[in-house]
Amino acid sequence: MLQTDKKWMIASQSPRRKEIFGMLELPFEIVVSNMEEGGRQADESVENYVMRLAQGKAEAVAENHRDKVVIGADTIVSLQGKLLPKPKTKEEAAFYLRLLSGRTHDVMTGVAISYEGQTHRFYERTIVHFHALDEAMIRAYVETGDSLDKAGAYGIQTLGALCVAKIEGDYHNVVGLPLTRLVRELRALQLITIGDVHAYT
């Protein structure tokens, strides 16, 4: 359905980003940047922070792949201004889930598209409402180990779905890549086009 004459590269180790971008059926390669993520600067907005991290990932890879369109992304969970990144331990995961329980938080994904020495960036926000979680639920979920590689300590696409009452915004943004916004941006940048439509009767 989508057409491109570009070569594509995803600067991410995340299997979810690979799967989501794969939905577009464009050929692409994965190259992981070894960029150290670093912390948020004083007074830096969450929006700018996720875009800056995404840009760092994309540009670190683009440096050696000037002929490719390189996409980097970073996802973070933000609760009333407090950032909940990937938990380092199961204890930290349980702590994050207790904070999120019964409350509403933001999932922000920053995306950077690097091509021909230029980087275009944007972010997308999805609002996620959590059920009140009891301690048994939190402990049982954390014990599955699913929390540890995910911002906010849950995966909406896995058993973490049981924590979620509803979302406002793009589901794929929570999983790590805001697909529909990405395609709109790529079309605006004229990096992809919608293919010719032939009769399908």
Ligand SMILES: Cc1cn([C@H]2C[C@H](O)[C@@H](COP(=O)(O)OP(=O)(O)OP(=O)(O)O)O2)c(=O)[nH]c1=O
């Ligand atoms: C909230 C949430 C996050 N996540 C994931 C998306 C991201 O992969 C991860 C946040 O970590 P990121 O630092 O954004 O990404 P990553 O370390 O997995 O990959 P890379 O830096 O190489 O691009 O959390 C889910 O899979 N499901 C969810 O519901």
